[in-house]
Amino acid sequence: MQRYLRTLLRSSGYILHVESRGQDAIAAAAQHLPDVILLDLGLPDVDGVVVTRQLREWTMTPILVLTARDMERDKVEALDAGADDYLTKPFSSRELLARVRVALRHVALRRNDDAEPVFECGDLRVDHGKRLVTVRGEAIKLTPIEYRLLTVLTKHAGKVLTHRQILREVWGPKSTGYPHYVRVYMLQLRRKIERDPARPTYLVTETGVGYRLDLEACGS
Amino acid sequence: MQESHSKGSSTLDGWRGYLFAALVVTTFAGIGWLLRNSLAEADVGMTFLLAVVIVAHRTSIGPSLATAGLSVAAFDFLFVPPFYTFAVREAQYLVTFAAMAVVGVTISSLTARVRERERAAHEARLLVEAEQVRNALLSSISHDVRTPLGSLVGSASALLEEHLDEANRAVLLETIYEESRHLQRLLDNLLQMTRVTGNAMSVRKEWQVPEEVVGSALRRVGDLLGERLVEVEVDPKVGLARFDGMLIELVLVNLIENSVKYDSSGGPVGLAVRSTQDELIWEVTDAGPGLPPGEEDVIFRKFYRGGDRTERGSGLGLTIAKAIVEAHGGRIWGCNRSEQRGAVFGFGLPASEAAPPVPAEELA
Numbered sequence: 001m002q003r004y005l006r007t008l009l010r011s012s013g014y015i016l017h018v019e020s021r022g023q024d025a026i027a028a029a030a031q032h033l034p035d036v037i038l039l040d041l042g043l044p045d046v047d048g049v050v051v052t053r054q055l056r057e058w059t060m061t062p063i064l065v066l067t068a069r070d071m072e073r074d075k076v077e078a079l080d081a082g083a084d085d086y087l088t089k090p091f092s093s094r095e096l097l098a099r100v101r102v103a104l105r106h107v108a109l110r111r112n113d114d115a116e117p118v119f120e121c122g123d124l125r126v127d128h129g130k131r132l133v134t135v136r137g138e139a140i141k142l143t144p145i146e147y148r149l150l151t152v153l154t155k156h157a158g159k160v161l162t163h164r165q166i167l168r169e170v171w172g173p174k175s176t177g178y179p180h181y182v183r184v185y186m187l188q189l190r191r192k193i194e195r196d197p198a199r200p201t202y203l204v205t206e207t208g209v210g211y212r213l214d215l216e217a218c219g220s
Numbered sequence: 221m222q223e224s225h226s227k228g229s230s231t232l233d234g235w236r237g238y239l240f241a242a243l244v245v246t247t248f249a250g251i252g253w254l255l256r257n258s259l260a261e262a263d264v265g266m267t268f269l270l271a272v273v274i275v276a277h278r279t280s281i282g283p284s285l286a287t288a289g290l291s292v293a294a295f296d297f298l299f300v301p302p303f304y305t306f307a308v309r310e311a312q313y314l315v316t317f318a319a320m321a322v323v324g325v326t327i328s329s330l331t332a333r334v335r336e337r338e339r340a341a342h343e344a345r346l347l348v349e350a351e352q353v354r355n356a357l358l359s360s361i362s363h364d365v366r367t368p369l370g371s372l373v374g375s376a377s378a379l380l381e382e383h384l385d386e387a388n389r390a391v392l393l394e395t396i397y398e399e400s401r402h403l404q405r406l407l408d409n410l411l412q413m414t415r416v417t418g419n420a421m422s423v424r425k426e427w428q429v430p431e432e433v434v435g436s437a438l439r440r441v442g443d444l445l446g447e448r449l450v451e452v453e454v455d456p457k458v459g460l461a462r463f464d465g466m467l468i469e470l471v472l473v474n475l476i477e478n479s480v481k482y483d484s485s486g487g488p489v490g491l492a493v494r495s496t497q498d499e500l501i502w503e504v505t506d507a508g509p510g511l512p513p514g515e516e517d518v519i520f521r522k523f524y525r526g527g528d529r530t531e532r533g534s535g536l537g538l539t540i541a542k543a544i545v546e547a548h549g550g551r552i553w554g555c556n557r558s559e560q561r562g563a564v565f566g567f568g569l570p571a572s573e574a575a576p577p578v579p580a581e582e583l584a
Contacts, residue, residue, distance in 0.1 A: 180427035198452040205436040
């Protein structure tokens with residue numbers, strides 16, 4: 001796995017620092033200040049979720065966690081602990097490079113401003129300034145919650161968001177909402193945005209985890 | 221298997237044993253008391269011995285000894301002069317007590333030994349069965365793994381050692397990719413299989429939107445579907461339903477994979493969800509050759525494969541689907557379509573609870 005990642009990432013022009021143990025990785029992150037951290041949750045010394053938490057105590061560097069298929073719980077835990085995204089092994093080189101690009105994009109965005117004033121992806125256009133959403137050139141009407149939901153997703157475009165994160169951002173930190181609120185509003189939003197709501201291309205479900213605004217739909 | 225084991229549960233343990241002992245002794249003492257005028261003292265003694273035998277057979281040593289003690293006390297109190305006192309004039313009653321105690325202990329330990337032997341035999345049988353299943357599993361896996369592994373080793377070694385032109389290299393690389401994806405699916409299935417058929421399948425039910433699960437299942441089989449036409453039909457009346465989203469997605473994935481595998485013509489796949497009064501019904505249809513008559517049930521068996529086994533697969537997909545649906549208290553079926561060629565696989569999940577409310581809001 002390490003050899004594969006090394007070869008792939010180096011040949012794509014990235015500079016790598018590799019550590020095999022969690023504690024060493026935290027020290028290395030502090031020393032080299034990388035742009036993106038790839039963290040395998042199956043570490044020999046400590047729990048990957050703990051490493052995520054410790055990193056988040058002092059750095060906002062994007063963390064991409066790598067997990068095995070049978071670690072769904074850990075995945076959500078790591079995301080709620082502050083990881084930015086995940087990849088389930090085995091993953092293709094295309095998936096990995098796409099996630100790394102999304103992470104870097106968010107680093108750049110964070111440096112400038114919080115959200116892009118206008119978000120465009122394929123047929124979807126969200127003008128935050130005018131509070132205007134158009135799909136295939138036509139303006140669509142959204143309820144306040146639908147709009148907030150869409151805004152949260154566009155702000156984190158390409159990144160997975162857990163049910164908990166969405167509930168917190170859309171319904172407020174003190175809300176007593178349930179995951180099914182998110183599901184119901186997501187369905188409504190899809191019916192207004194997606195060409196085929198049963199086979200969404202923009203607002204995709206990450207089963208057992210949450211949702212993602214898929215940048216592949218932008219066709220770029 | 222399970223029936224023979226249920227015998228063990230007729231053993232009364234703990235306080236139940238003692239309660240049973242007290243009840244039996246009281247009953248027998250009562251009967252003896254009612255018949256005291258027509259029974260000899262020795263007959264009454266035998267009645268109490270019977271009580272000891274009955275208790276010893278159904279319980280363990282503790283209650284048996286208690287029965288022996290209680291019997292001697294009752295016998296002494298009610299039937300041995302001077303009546304209604306525990307005074308004993310003759311040492312022979314000590315012998316009676318000793319005899320009852322010995323009978324009680326002997327019978328209860330004999331019964332315990334028989335039970336223990338039964339349990340051991342039962343466990344041994346289970347072990348043998350588990351061993352057979354494991355062997356079947358291993359031989360099936362090693363066959364299924366060896367084939368793609370052979371292609372992997374072959375292709376990779378050819379790439380390393382032979383001088384091939386660009387086109388041939390591409391073919392081999394493609395082979396390596398496809399075969400490893402196949403191995404991955406096989407491993408996923410095996411993992412799921414051990415998870416869903418183990419005793420500890422954890423079903424995490426949440427209120428779900430069925431249409432969303434259909435969407436994520438279709439996304440997961442996107443590569444496999446390719447250009448195939450997919451017709452989705454979700455009844456607008458279908459609302460929230462409570463089930464484990466990940467597991468039901470897996471059921472759909474397995475049913476769709478199955479349909480695609482057995483319809484090599486590339487015909488359309490249909491996916492429909494509708495609700496009846498007490499069930500949420502999901503159906504996956506294809507336009508393939510359909511099921512051979514009489515195979516509607518065997519298809520759900522472990523490692524069963526339709527056709528001539530040239531189809532690639534683990535023979536586990538439908539078994540996993542069945543285990544998941546049943547863990548939800550639902551039912552699953554497969555049959556041929558009545559209106560046209562093809563098979564339909566469906567499952568129903570019980571819909572007993574009323575959906576929770578979702579706060580409404582005004583349009584912006």
